[in-house]
Amino acid sequence: MEYDYIVIGAGAAGLSFAALMEKRGHKVCVLEAHTIPGGCSSYFERDGFIFDAGATTLSGLKIGRPLYNLMTELNLELDLVNIDPGIISIIDNKTIHRFSEPDKWVAELTKHFPSIDHRPFWDKMRDIEKRGWLLVSSFQKIPLRSFKGLFSFISPKLILALKSVPELYRSVETELKKFNIKNKDYLSMLDEMLFITAQNHRKETPLLMGAMGLCYPEDTSYAFGGMKAFAESLAKKCSIIFYRHEVNKIIPLQNGFEIQTKQQVFFTKNIVSTIPSWNHAKLFEDLKGKQFFESQVTNPQDCWSAFMIYLTIPKNTERKSLYYQIHCADIPNCHTRSFFVSLSHCDDKIRSHSERQVVTISTHTKTSQWLEGDKENYKLKKEETSIYILQQLKEKFNLQESDLQNIITGTPKSFIKYTKRYKGLVGGIPHSIKRNPLSYAIARSPYKNFYMLGDTQFPGQGIASVVLGAQNLCHYLTTN
Numbered sequence: 001m002e003y004d005y006i007v008i009g010a011g012a013a014g015l016s017f018a019a020l021m022e023k024r025g026h027k028v029c030v031l032e033a034h035t036i037p038g039g040c041s042s043y044f045e046r047d048g049f050i051f052d053a054g055a056t057t058l059s060g061l062k063i064g065r066p067l068y069n070l071m072t073e074l075n076l077e078l079d080l081v082n083i084d085p086g087i088i089s090i091i092d093n094k095t096i097h098r099f100s101e102p103d104k105w106v107a108e109l110t111k112h113f114p115s116i117d118h119r120p121f122w123d124k125m126r127d128i129e130k131r132g133w134l135l136v137s138s139f140q141k142i143p144l145r146s147f148k149g150l151f152s153f154i155s156p157k158l159i160l161a162l163k164s165v166p167e168l169y170r171s172v173e174t175e176l177k178k179f180n181i182k183n184k185d186y187l188s189m190l191d192e193m194l195f196i197t198a199q200n201h202r203k204e205t206p207l208l209m210g211a212m213g214l215c216y217p218e219d220t221s222y223a224f225g226g227m228k229a230f231a232e233s234l235a236k237k238c239s240i241i242f243y244r245h246e247v248n249k250i251i252p253l254q255n256g257f258e259i260q261t262k263q264q265v266f267f268t269k270n271i272v273s274t275i276p277s278w279n280h281a282k283l284f285e286d287l288k289g290k291q292f293f294e295s296q297v298t299n300p301q302d303c304w305s306a307f308m309i310y311l312t313i314p315k316n317t318e319r320k321s322l323y324y325q326i327h328c329a330d331i332p333n334c335h336t337r338s339f340f341v342s343l344s345h346c347d348d349k350i351r352s353h354s355e356r357q358v359v360t361i362s363t364h365t366k367t368s369q370w371l372e373g374d375k376e377n378y379k380l381k382k383e384e385t386s387i388y389i390l391q392q393l394k395e396k397f398n399l400q401e402s403d404l405q406n407i408i409t410g411t412p413k414s415f416i417k418y419t420k421r422y423k424g425l426v427g428g429i430p431h432s433i434k435r436n437p438l439s440y441a442i443a444r445s446p447y448k449n450f451y452m453l454g455d456t457q458f459p460g461q462g463i464a465s466v467v468l469g470a471q472n473l474c475h476y477l478t479t480n
């Protein structure tokens with residue numbers, strides 16, 4: 001066996017796991033289909049500008065949280081700046097700044113929604129959020145393979161965190177009813193925030209994940225150099241990465257695995273795969289693997305893809321945040337009533353060489369919209385969606401048509417091409433009270449020494465969560 005671990009995928013999950021295991025003295029090799037690292041947290045360069053391809057924000061940087069721990073342990077070279085307000089919601093004539101400081105946030109909400117007593121609801125959200133992080137970081141003994149494993153993983157921290165279990169079964173909506181919050185704009189603000197953090201709306205999002213999602217903007221950072229800097233800083237910590245190596249077959253052997261790519265065959269005792277659950281079935285030929293991976297996956301129809309617009313606009317230092325959620329009517333061919341706008345920092349000379357800011361816009365769409373139908377229809381839909389969003393952007397940001405330059409659009413097809421994700425499904429699996437919380441468990445597979453990580457496995461979506469998954473698995477493998 002050449003390697004202790006072969007990691008499939010150089011996204012945030014794969015790179016974090018590989019770097020952490022290498023630091024602990026293991027021989028690790030990463031196989032990545034694309035030519036660069038990052039996956040959904042990747043980037044591309046065009047006309048001298050560096051665009052974030054998918055993810056744009058870093059969260060979980062407070063002391064003790066996943067990215068803080070990762071940066072500290074690996075000594076990552078990243079130039080970060082905290083962004084506060086972490087998001088600005090623009091709803092008709094309201095511009096709502098999501099300040100991180102509790103009193104400032106309550107005052108901002110009171111200014112826009114004076115008839116609501118905001119503090120009790122947000123105090124509760126913050127309390128649940130703290131327990132939520134405690135709960136997910138307690139799962140270091142995952143995957144549980146036996147009752148023995150179950151007992152050894154019970155700890156005082158976990159017992160405290162278990163207070164949160166009922167919050168997995170109650171929705172955010174139930175909590176809002178308790179506080180008698182009914183204002184339409186307010187509920188819409190919460191719904192759209194939940195869509196980008198939990199991939200679901202308030203009526204279905206469990207209170208626990210909902211609280212973590214609603215508090216997410218309190219801990220938002222920007223990396224100078226964007227996701228390129230983030231992905232490259234992690235990749236630097238991994239000695240062996242083979243790019244352009246798409247894994248297309250895995251053969252279980254008596255004492256390990258054979259992994260085939262077009263270029264090479266690899267042998268390893270352990271595999272850590274970070275590609276989405278749905279992608280696995282086609283990699284196995286033996287019935288055991290095929291049947292497991294086909295039965296294990298969540299219904300892809302419940303999941304989302306993204307419609308993307310990348311562009312540049314004139315630099316404006318007056319803007320109060322780098323992250324905006326613009327509310328609007330139904331976006332053609334998309335499924336939420338808002339889009340998320342991320343700007344490069346005005347002082348970021350790595351991403352922009354001129355007096356312009358680099359912009360990434362994303363919104364939720366269903367993959368079927370874009371994979372069915374002919375080429376002409378696809379092109380028309382792309383135009384229709386992009387014209388609508390850019391019109392809204394111009395109005396809300398007070399821009400002229402000529403201000404918008406270097407425009408590029410992306411659809412689920414782009415995610416298939418660049419990340420190989422099944423049907424272009426991104427963002428993980430939506431959190432839902434309809435989902436059995438036990439089905440979140442976990443990096444299991446029918447094979448000994450084959451583990452799974454990433455945003456379709458526990459603890460799910462977002463960079464902070466996939467990094468936490470990597471940290472938990474690393475802890476499990478090195479302490480058991």
Ligand SMILES: Cc1cc2nc3c(=O)[nH]c(=O)nc-3n(C[C@H](O)[C@H](O)[C@H](O)COP(=O)(O)OP(=O)(O)OC[C@H]3O[C@@H](n4cnc5c(N)ncnc54)[C@H](O)[C@@H]3O)c2cc1C
Pocket residue numbers: 008009010011012013014031032033034037038039040041053054055056057058059245246247248274275279306362418419420421426427428453454455456460461462463464466
């Ligand atoms: C539009 C958008 C915006 C987002 N915004 C944010 C945000 O602001 N903040 C945040 O925290 N999260 C955000 N997310 C979510 C975040 O990007 C993901 O949850 C996270 O990056 C997933 O990382 P991963 O390693 O699990 O998977 P991936 O990023 O998908 O990585 C998997 C890697 O495996 C490679 N691969 C696939 N198949 C193979 C194969 N057969 N062989 C070899 N390699 C293969 C892929 O090329 C890819 O590099 C966003 C996601 C999207 C799509």
